Structure formats: structure tokens, C-alpha cells
Ligand SMILES: O=c1ccn([C@@H]2O[C@H](COP(=O)(O)OP(=O)(O)O[C@H]3O[C@H](CO)[C@@H](O)[C@H](O)[C@H]3O)[C@@H](O)[C@H]2O)c(=O)[nH]1
């Protein structure tokens with residue numbers, strides 16, 4: 001029997017496994033000593049203890065225990081990291097490839113400029129995939145006329161843009177990116193006259209497209225001043241974007257266009273709409289009765305397709321019979337096009353996408369990350385063995401059309417036939433009404449889940465609990481590029497939402513340590529548990545950013561004397577975690593500057609976003625707050641961008657962020673100066689050196705060793 005060559009390979013990095021496990025072992029031993037030291041003190045004679053108030057000692061001890069615990073849980077990521085290679089050229093011919101429905105979500109045309117959204121749409125339409133097997137659905141939660149109009153303009157422009165990309169094999173297919181940079185990839189036709197002429201024409205068409213979108217927006221803003229009201233209260237509208245004229249669909253391959261559908265679900269203030277997860281579930285249903293593709297690509301409106309081959313790369317996994325039965329999704333990393341050289345806000349989330357996701361990929365697979373993933377439709381439908389129509393309706397709702405779609409591969413045929421198309425339209429409208437999900441399992445067990453505002457994390461978690469797997473695909477050319485937050489305020493808004501969502505899961509019956517432990521392998525549970533506990537970093541950080549400093553000012557020793565051998569334990573932990581962080585930085589080609597930034601941002605986030613996120617979740621838990629999803633701002637303010645590009649922290653942020661940060665910096669600086677003075681005057685360096693080091697590093701927003709753990713744990 002002939003064995004066909006594999007579609008993908010998985011590589012295990014033996015060296016990093018060795019380093020990670022060795023570090024884990026040594027660090028654990030050192031932590032055990034630390035715990036012994038702290039605990040031993042509690043049982044000492046009262047006169048020895050008299051120098052340090054018991055409560056202080058206990059608080060610092062608890063902070064250290066908590067940090068150690070989170071650190072230990074996080075070690076699961078280092079256990080078995082892998083990387084992968086794909087061979088798309090080995091895929092079957094185009095006519096054997098499965099269809100893909102692309103879902104793009106947008107909500108607020110003010111924060112998410114229509115032009116950017118349309119660029120995402122265009123880049124997805126131009127994916128290197130057979131056009132008749134590519135269907136795009138845009139969910140417009142704002143129900144905005146500008147967005148619908150933008151879609152029509154995008155469709156018109158796509159009719160020139162797609163053939164241009166195909167003809168010249170353009171690699172950057174997001175028009176904005178293509179025209180703004182001198183994209184090096186696309187130079188192969190640089191000198192040809194024909195190419196230059198075509199490029200000129202298409203550029204003019206793009207300018208014209210831009211102009212039309214902008215002009216409509218200006219007129220629209222004049223008419224509708226309160227877009228916020230309509231954003232929360234509007235009827236359902238589903239529209240297939242196509243030519244008004246009755247001209248025949250183009251027959252030749254080069255001019256074929258993917259299907260483009262605009263979906264604005266019904267929203268009423270009296271009905272919860274469940275944010276993005278709600279929008280995605282509407283798209284699941286509407287696409288189910290129109291094209292029903294077996295695979296789904298989900299994109300945020302600001303995440304354009306940077307590499308048109310991502311769909312084929314994903315198919316290398318989905319079409320591998322050895323892994324596909326349990327495989328739910330292929331996750332690509334989130335990468336960003338607007339990050340400055342220094343990445344002062346750690347916008348690239350390096351730790352997550354460079355260290356953790358490859359780590360968990362070697363276990364059961366990466367956490368679902370909201371955007372840039374190819375999901376198997378079936379995986380979101382839960383148990384499909386049920387055949388009883390009444391039961392199916394209880395789970396999926398009352399649309400016969402949709403129920404029929406569950407078990408068969410629908411083939412989108414004639415939407416031009418007006419009679420069937422208006423029936424389809426009615427059904428789609430019904431599927432996107434705000435009452436459709438009432439008394440069904442949508443969002444509870446079906447589709448994207450509503451339990452948490454981090455719908456991605458939670459949906460992926462439940463999938464993994466059901467025994468599904470996922471794959472992390474991280475090619476050297478970024479498959480998708482998004483816009484990252486580039487100022488403190490946005491960072492806080494986003495960070496608070498994420499951490500609130502994560503902590504919400506921790507506080508619920510779905511807490512990974514309880515719900516996950518019996519359903520997933522231990523290491524996978526630890527990876528999910530780490531993220532669920534991450535918001536809790538705020539407790540130890542607040543303690544260790546204040547208590548040692550206050551002790552230092554008052555001459556109370558809470559760290560061992562330099563001459564004591566216990567001091568070695570603390571120094572080892574401090575240095576080992578710094579070195580481990582350094583090793584990760586260097587082995588992944590990052591710079592020392594990145595190391596410093598990551599530690600600084602981690603501390604800033606701990607005392608702001610983690611703190612507010614945790615409090616928010618606790619309040620939600622007690623019913624004192626409602627869930628909310630404040631979208632991040634994607635409009636760049638020129639002044640802010642300028643500061644950001646210079647690598648300067650922008651402190652024009654709300655007092656919510658500034659107060660904790662500034663207070664702690666001042667406290668640390670004062671105690672550092674006070675401590676040094678005391679050391680000189682009293683010659684007490686032996687007792688206070690540990691604390692001085694802590695406040696020195698904290699006041700420099702320095703060397704708390706990122707998420708690898710605290711230097712003092
Ligand atoms: O009611 C809503 C709110 C948001 N969105 C869309 O959801 C996407 C993500 O929103 P964004 O404001 O960009 O949030 P981020 O924090 O940048 O998103 C990250 O975090 C989210 C979970 O908090 C994930 O859903 C995202 O995929 C992930 O990129 C955007 O396309 C929005 O248009 C909706 O469709 N409806």
C-alpha cells in the first residue's frame with residue numbers, strides 16, 4: 001500500500017524540555033526551603049519573633065505562597081512544547097477541498113472604522129482558496145447603514161481587486177496594507193509595464209472606494225447623531241451582497257467571487273445579546289441555512305488576512321484522517337501590525353503566543369483565542385447523534401431549515417431565484433431574531449458559550465473538556481495581523497475585561513481545577529487553571545509592593561540577613577527566575593528591552609487590570625454588576641501614535657490607572673531612599689539589604705520576573 005507523505009509534522013524541542021524541567025525542579029526545591037523558613041518562624045519563641053509583627057509576616061508569607069502556587073501551575077506550559085510544519089502543496093486538488101464560511105464581527109462604526117473593517121473583509125475574500133468554496137458573513141452588531149453601504153462598496157472593489165491579486169499572485173491581499181507599504185513580497189512583477197499599469201488602475205479604484213466609504217460616513221453622521229441608541233435597538237437584517245443587474249455570474253475561474261452576506265441580528269434593550277458570542281451564534285445559524293460549510297474561520301474586524309494561504313495551512317490538519325476525528329480547531333497566533341520597535345505595552349503578548357501556546361500545543365492543544373482560528377462546525381453543535389426532531393428543536397430552536405442543515409452538507413445554489421431567496425431571507429431573519437434562542441441550548445451547550453465575556457477561552461475550555469483537541473499553527477509569515485492597543489487606557493479596558501472574564505470562570509462551577517480536572521489531563525487543566533488564576537496576581541503584588549517597603553521604613557526585617565544562609569534561598573529564587581525569563585527571551589530571539597518591558601507591564605497590569613478585573617468578577621458573582629463588553633478602540637489618535645512610536649509611555653490615562661501606579665512608585669522610591677539612608681547611618685545593611693533590593697526594583701518598575709514568577713518566589 002502506498003503511504004502518502006504527511007500533510008504536517010510536529011517537532012519536539014528536547015533542549016527546551018530539559019531546561020524547563022530542570023529549572024522547574026530546582027526552583028521547586030528552593031521554594032520548599034522558603035516555605036520552611038517562613039513557616040519555621042511562626043513556631044519560634046515569642047522573644048525572637050518580637051522584632052516582626054506576626055500579621056506582617058503572615059501576609060508576606062501568604063503572598064509568597066500564592067505566587068509560588070501560580071508559578072507551579074504555570075509549569076505545565078513548559079512540560080512538552082512543540083512546533084509544527086505544514087505541507088499545503090500535498091493537499092488534494094481544489095475540487096476536493098471542503099468549503100469554508102468566514103465570520104467577521106463588528107459592532108461600533110465609531111470605534112471600528114468602516115474602512116478598516118472592509119479591508120478585513122477584502123483580505124478574507126481574497127484568500128487563496130476556490131472562490132465557490134469561500135463564503136463570507138459579516139455580523140454588524142451596530143446595525144449601521146455605513147457598514148452595509150461599506151459592504152456594497154467593498155463588493156464592487158473586490159470585483160477588480162480579486163482578479164488583480166490572482167493574476168499577479170499578490171501576497172499581501174489586504175488593500176490598505178498593500179498600498180501603504182512597499183510590500184517586499186510583491187516585487188516580482190516590479191518592472192513589468194503591464195503590472196505597473198494594472199497596479200496604477202487598481203490603486204485609483206481603491207482611492208475611489210475609500211472616498212465613497214468616507215463620504216457616505218460623513219453624510220450618515222449628519223443624519224444620525226445617536227448611533228449608540230440604534231446600536232442597541234434595531235431589527236434583524238440579512239442581505240446577500242450581489243450585483244443589482246441581472247448579469248450572469250462570471251464563469252471563468254479568475255473572476256469568480258466568494259459569497260458575501262451582511263447580517264445584522266435583531267437587538268433590543270430588553271433582551272441580552274451576549275456580545276460577540278451571541279453574534280457568532282447568529283452567524284452559525286444563518287450560514288447554516290445558506291452555505292453550511294463544514295469549516296469556519298472567525299476573524300475580529302481588525303484582524304486582516306496577511307497570508308492568503310492560511311486556509312490551506314489549516315486544512316493540512318483538518319484533512320489529516322489521523323487527527324481529524326477529535327480535532328476541533330486550528331488556532332493561529334494573534335499578531336499585530338501596529339506595534340512599535342520597543343513594544344512598551346507588551347502589545348504582542350509574546351509570552352502567550354510564543355511560549356505558552358506552543359507549550360499547551362504539546363498537550364491537548366491551544367486555548368481558543370477569539371480570532372484567527374479555523375473551527376470545525378460540527379464541534380460547536382455538541383451531540384449530533386440525536387435524531388428526534390422535537391428534541392433537536394429543544395436544543396437548536398424552532399427553525400426546520402436549520403435543523404435540516406445539521407445533518408447534511410447544504411449546497412448553496414440559487415439565491416438569484418427570487419422566490420426561494422425571499423423564503424431563505426425570511427428564515428435567516430427568524431434565525432437572527434432576539435427571541436430565537438429562548439429556551440434552547442444556544443450559548444449554554446451549543447455554539448459559542450455565553451458564560452464568560454472571554455467567550456473564546458471558555459468555549460475552547462469546554463471543547464477540551466469534551467475530549468476535543470486543537471492545534472497551534474504558527475508559520476513564520478503571520479497568517480493574520482490585527483491592531484493592538486497602543487495606550488494605557490485601552491490596555492486597561494481590554495485587560496480588565498479579559499481578567500474579569502477569566503476570574504468569572506474561576507469563581508463559577510466551571511472553575512478549571514474542579515470542572516476540568518475530571519475531564520481533561522492534569523497538565524491541560526493546569527494550563528487552563530493558570531489563566532483562570534492569573535487575575536489573582538493582584539493580591540501578592542499589592543502586598544509585596546507595599547509591605548516590605550513599609551517594613552523597611554520602620555526598620556523591621558522581613559527577609560533573612562545577608563550573612564545568613566537563608567539569604568541564599570531568596571537570592572537563588574530571584575536570580576533563577578530572572579535567568580529563566582532571560583533564557584526564554586534569548587531563545588526566541590527577543591531583546592533585553594523586551595524582558596524589561598514585560599516585567600514592567602506585568603507589574604502595571606497586576607495593580608490595575610488584574611485588580612479591577614478580579615473585583616469586577618467578584619461583583620458580578622454577587623449580582624452587583626452586569627456583564628459588559630466594552631470594545632477596544634481601533635481609531636488611532638495622531639498625537640498618541642506619535643508618542644507610542646517614540647517608545648514613550650503615555651500617561652494621559654484615567655486616574656483609575658494612574659493612582660495605583662503612581663502611589664506605589666512613590667512609596668517604593670521613598671522607602672528605597674529611606675532604607676539606604678538607614679543602612680548608612682545605622683550600618684544595618686545586613687538586615688535590610690533584601691528589602692532595599694525589592695523596593696529598588698519596584699521603584700524602577702523593574703525586575704519582577706514577568707509571569708515566570710516573582711523574583712522573591
Ligand atoms: O457586542 C459585541 C462586542 C464585540 N464584538 C466584536 O468582537 C471583536 C473583538 O472585540 P475587541 O473590542 O477587538 O476586543 P479585544 O479585546 O481586542 O478582543 C480579544 O478578546 C475578546 C474576548 O474578550 C475576543 O473575543 C477577541 O477575539 C480577542 O481578539 C470585534 O471584532 C468586535 O467587533 C461584537 O461583535 N459584538
Ligand SMILES: [Mn+2]
Pocket residue numbers: 300302482483632
Ligand atoms: Mn481587538
